[in-house]
Amino acid sequence: MNIILNIYRVLLLAVLLAIWEGAASLGLVTEFTMSRPSRIFAWLGGALVDGFFWMNILVTVRETLLGLLIGAVLGILSGFALAQWRGAFRLLEPFIMALYSLPRVALAPLFLVWFGIGEGSKVALAASLVYFVLLLNTYTGIREIDRNLVNAVRTMGASRGFIARRVLLPSSLTFIFAGLRISIGLALIGTIVGEMIAGQYGLGQMIARAGNMFDTAQVFGIIIVLAILAVLASEGMKLLERWVMRWRPTTETH
Amino acid sequence: MTAEAKLRVEGLSLDFGNDERGLRVLANVNLDLKRGEFCTIVGPSGCGKSTLLNLIAGLMPPTGGQCYLDGKPIKPGMPSIGYMFQSDTLLPWNTALENVRLPLEAVGRKDEGLCLDLLKRVGVGDFADAYPWQLSGGMKKRVQLARLLAQQPEVLLMDEPFGALDAQTKLLIQEELLRLWEKSGLTVLFVTHDLSEAISLSDRVLLFSARPGHVKEEYEVPLARPRNIEAIVQDPQYNDLFVRLWRSLKEEIQLS
Ligand SMILES: Nc1ncnc2c1ncn2[C@@H]1O[C@H](COP(=O)(O)OP(=O)(O)OP(=O)(O)O)[C@@H](O)[C@H]1O
Ligand SMILES: [Mg+2]
Numbered sequence: 001m002n003i004i005l006n007i008y009r010v011l012l013l014a015v016l017l018a019i020w021e022g023a024a025s026l027g028l029v030t031e032f033t034m035s036r037p038s039r040i041f042a043w044l045g046g047a048l049v050d051g052f053f054w055m056n057i058l059v060t061v062r063e064t065l066l067g068l069l070i071g072a073v074l075g076i077l078s079g080f081a082l083a084q085w086r087g088a089f090r091l092l093e094p095f096i097m098a099l100y101s102l103p104r105v106a107l108a109p110l111f112l113v114w115f116g117i118g119e120g121s122k123v124a125l126a127a128s129l130v131y132f133v134l135l136l137n138t139y140t141g142i143r144e145i146d147r148n149l150v151n152a153v154r155t156m157g158a159s160r161g162f163i164a165r166r167v168l169l170p171s172s173l174t175f176i177f178a179g180l181r182i183s184i185g186l187a188l189i190g191t192i193v194g195e196m197i198a199g200q201y202g203l204g205q206m207i208a209r210a211g212n213m214f215d216t217a218q219v220f221g222i223i224i225v226l227a228i229l230a231v232l233a234s235e236g237m238k239l240l241e242r243w244v245m246r247w248r249p250t251t252e253t254h
Numbered sequence: 255m256t257a258e259a260k261l262r263v264e265g266l267s268l269d270f271g272n273d274e275r276g277l278r279v280l281a282n283v284n285l286d287l288k289r290g291e292f293c294t295i296v297g298p299s300g301c302g303k304s305t306l307l308n309l310i311a312g313l314m315p316p317t318g319g320q321c322y323l324d325g326k327p328i329k330p331g332m333p334s335i336g337y338m339f340q341s342d343t344l345l346p347w348n349t350a351l352e353n354v355r356l357p358l359e360a361v362g363r364k365d366e367g368l369c370l371d372l373l374k375r376v377g378v379g380d381f382a383d384a385y386p387w388q389l390s391g392g393m394k395k396r397v398q399l400a401r402l403l404a405q406q407p408e409v410l411l412m413d414e415p416f417g418a419l420d421a422q423t424k425l426l427i428q429e430e431l432l433r434l435w436e437k438s439g440l441t442v443l444f445v446t447h448d449l450s451e452a453i454s455l456s457d458r459v460l461l462f463s464a465r466p467g468h469v470k471e472e473y474e475v476p477l478a479r480p481r482n483i484e485a486i487v488q489d490p491q492y493n494d495l496f497v498r499l500w501r502s503l504k505e506e507i508q509l510s
Contacts, residue, residue, distance in 0.1 A: 152343035155311050156405055157333040158360035166356070170347040247347040249387045 035216040044221045059201040060191055061229065063119050067126020068180075068187040075131040076176060079138025080164065089139065100132040105193045117198050126190030130183040137179035141172025177241045184233045188226065259286040259322070260441040261310070261409050266319035267466075268305055279305050281466035283319070287409075287441050294444045294452040296503060297462025298510040303445045304340055306467070307411045310443070311337045323409065333361055336407030338398055338415045340445075344386045350397045351382040357405035365404075372400040376430065392423040399427075403434070410442045417447065424448075428455060429483055436480055449499050453477075454486045459495075461502055464510035471502055 017037045023029050024036035031039075047053040082089040089096075108125055115121040145168065153163050195204025203222050210218035266283040269276045279302040287293050295303050308314055310321050312330035321328045323335065336357075344353050354369040373379045376396040378389075386394055395415060402410060416424045428451060435442060446452050452459045456475055463470040476491050486492050 146341075146343075148339050148341050148343050149345065151308075151311075151313050152337065152339055153345075153356065153360060154313065154331050155333075155335065155337045156357040156360040157331045162360055166348075166359075167345065170345070245347075247349075247385050 032214065033216060035220050039217040040220045040224070043217045044224065047218075047221060053206075056201050056203055056206055057225065057229075059119065060195065060203040063122040063191045063194075063202065064126055064184075064187045064229075064233075066119075067123045067190055068130055068183055070123065071127035071130025071187065072134050072180060072183060074127070075134025075179070076138045078131075079135045079172075080142065080168070082135070083139050083142035083168075084160075096132065096135065100136065104128050105189070108194055108197050111194070112198055117200075122191045122194035122199070122202065122204075125194040126187040129186040129190045133183055133186065134176065134179045137175045138172055141175030142168050144175070145171045173245055177237075177245070180237055180241075181234060184230060184237060188230060188233075192226070258288060260289040260291070260324065261285075261287040261443065262322040262325070263306075263310065264320050264322070266306070266309060266321065267317050268302070268309060268314075269317045278466040280309070280316075281468050283468050285460065285469060287443060289441055290439045291458065292435060292442045292444065292456045293458045293460065294446060294456040295460045295462055296446060296449060296452050296499065297467060298464050298503070298507045299447070300510065301462045301465050301506070302467035303462060304413050307337065307413050307443070307445065311335055311411060333357065333405055334408045335411065336402045336405045336409065337411040338402050338413065340413040340417070342386070342394055342398070344394055344397060344401070346386050349383050349385055350378060350389065350400075353386070353397055354401045354404050357401060369400070369404055372403050373397070375434070376400045392419055392427065395419065395427060396430075399431070399434075408441060410440055410444075412442065412444045414445055414447065416451065424451070425483060431455070432481060432483075449496055449503070450487065450492075452499070453492055453495055454481065454483050459499060461499065461506070464506045470506065473499060 020029075020034075021037045024031050024034065082092070105125065107128060108121070111121040111124045111128075115124045149167055149171065150163060153167050158166075191202065192204035192207070195202035196208040199205050203226060207219055207222050210216075210222070263283055263285045266280055267278070268280040269278050271277060283306060285293075295306070297303055309316050310328065312321075312328050312332065312335075323332065328335065344350075345356065348356070350373060351369060354373060355364075355366075358365055358369070370379070370382065373382055376399050378393050378396045378400070381389060381393060381397075386397075389397065398415070416427055419427065432455060442456075444452075444455060453475055454477075459473045459475060460469050461471040461473070462468065473495060475495065477486055477489060
């Protein structure tokens with residue numbers, strides 16, 4: 001971690017917030033629509049000592065992580081299966097691409113009907129966004145494998161399962177982690193949109209309510225929390241990736 | 255006597271693509287390797303040498319013909335045939351030791367002592383825990399050699415194993431291969447572009463024609479064993495064979 005760089009980042013953020021605050025006090029922006037940092041932080045200060053806010057954070061985090069996990073596991077397994085049966089992929093390709101390109105948040109009303117108004121429908125929406133990214137990335141990862149690595153292990157008399165575990169999986173991990181990094185944001189989109197459309201708890205639901213009441217300070221406050229959650233999740237993913245792929249050359253830091 | 259052939263290739267042919275634009279790569283290849291024989295193939299680039307080894311290893315079906323090990327048709331994935339590929343096939347995510355363990359684990363076996371011992375014998379005992387990217391080209395070849403031996407094969411297929419090495423490393427590793435092979439009784443089918451490597455290592459050199467490849471000529475190497483590479487290159491018989499091989503190979507290269 002570069003300390004100097006981080007100091008500059010904090011400074012930049014402070015300057016931007018100061019400009020925002022200044023513009024609001026001078027009346028250059030209407031506080032009603034844009035709010036102002038002091039009010040946002042005042043709201044956050046109050047919310048963070050409030051059990052209700054933490055409960056909503058917990059709900060959103062739980063739905064997002066569960067959606068990410070389910071979508072990723074199913075996506076990786078499907079990618080593997082389709083890479084083994086190329087015929088199946090050729091048959092399904094147009095359908096997969098159609099579902100992949102479809103704005104899946106449009107499925108939210110259906111998921112509400114299928115999985116209920118509770119957490120299930122949010123998890124399903126998040127998982128549906130993650131699923132196709134991991135399916136396609138895993139499939140591509142396996143297709144890009146050096147055939148001779150597979151052949152070398154085949155000549156040792158290895159079973160298909162052994163080859164899948166020791167060659168295909170590690171070799172496609174670069175693609176899988178690239179998919180997982182994008183998927184954090186996608187899972188959050190799925191959860192938040194799902195919560196905004198219907199439900200009782202979660203940060204998306206809080207944003208929807210605050211928006212209806214034109215409480216812009218609260219909306220901004222929740223957005224800041226979401227941004228922090230997203231950064232924490234992707235840092236966590238980076239650590240996981242570095243640990244899982246610790247065999248890689250150390251110069252290749254991201 | 256065909257019965258004593260350890261490895262037998264009979265009427266092998268292979269086409270890539272099966273329409274009239276298809277490429278005939280091998281045409282009626284026949285060869286017999288005696289148990290414990292070290293046999294080398296030389297031939298123009300693209301004449302089908304790697305393809306031949308892939309077929310013998312059972313990695314793809316031939317268009318025609320058949321390969322036999324001890325008189326029985328070869329099936330895919332027989333650990334008794336060890337194959338060292340032209341390209342680097344160490345698993346990048348496994349350490350040197352884990353790579354050497356691989357052929358044992360592939361068939362559900364374990365022998366840590368053997369694996370460590372093999373790494374020591376090929377001179378990379380201190381690098382057991384290094385990943386392939388931490389090894390030099392020569393060290394990677396040594397680890398692959400250790401992995402090949404850990405499989406405990408009866409026949410070795412080696413496709414230009416030392417092709418990419420610098421001249422000094424190559425000479426060293428050739429001597430080590432000779433020492434390992436002399437004690438082992440292994441049957442070796444070795445592919446190379448290096449005529450002096452072919453002569454100094456083998457009992458017999460097969461010269462392949464331009465594509466479609468087949469055995470054009472066969473040369474017995476009249477040098478005594480155990481061999482010493484320094485002594486060989488001063489032997490007049492070595493020079494004589496080198497010149498004959500090169501003249502014949504040059505014709506094929508100009509054809510291809
Ligand atoms: N999978 C494949 N599909 C189509 N053509 C192939 C395939 N693999 C090899 N060939 C062709 O078959 C021919 C023989 O290839 P091969 O790799 O066996 O040659 P080689 O004798 O090993 O050459 P080199 O000495 O350069 O390694 C080449 O012309 C190559 O283009
Ligand atoms: Mg080749």
